[in-house]
Amino acid sequence: MRCETLAMVEINIQNLHLQMDNIAGHEHRIQPIVARAAALLTERLYERWANGRRAPDSDSIESLNAPPVSLNLGSMSNEQAAYQIATAWLEALALRLQP
Numbered sequence: 001m002r003c004e005t006l007a008m009v010e011i012n013i014q015n016l017h018l019q020m021d022n023i024a025g026h027e028h029r030i031q032p033i034v035a036r037a038a039a040l041l042t043e044r045l046y047e048r049w050a051n052g053r054r055a056p057d058s059d060s061i062e063s064l065n066a067p068p069v070s071l072n073l074g075s076m077s078n079e080q081a082a083y084q085i086a087t088a089w090l091e092a093l094a095l096r097l098q099p
Contacts, residue, residue, distance in 0.1 A: 013038060019068075026073040029081075036082035041089050066092035 016034065023030070066088040071081045 023073060029073060029078055033078050033081045033085065036078060037085035037089065040082055040086035041093075044086065044090055045093075061093070061096055064089070064092050064096060 018030070018034070020030070069084050069088045071084060073081060
């Protein structure tokens with residue numbers, strides 16, 4: 001029997017700056033989309049580290065700048081928007097953690 005231990009990762013987003021244009025009528029969707037994006041990011045990080053990829057050595061990253069994400073909230077679901085945001089965050093984090 002093989003037992004594996006995966007270090008738990010705590011994600012604490014203290015400040016999140018969003019710039020949004022042309023969201024009239026979709027304002028109520030922003031909080032659920034961002035909350036889901038954070039959950040997706042956590043899930044995807046866990047998957048990466050559970051599959052043998054090395055977890056970061058640093059205890060914290062002071063700041064992280066992800067590239068802009070263009071979303072058309074009129075034609076996409078909350079899940080689609082959250083997935084695109086989480087992907088941008090994950091890619092920015094991966095670049096930051098490269099040796």
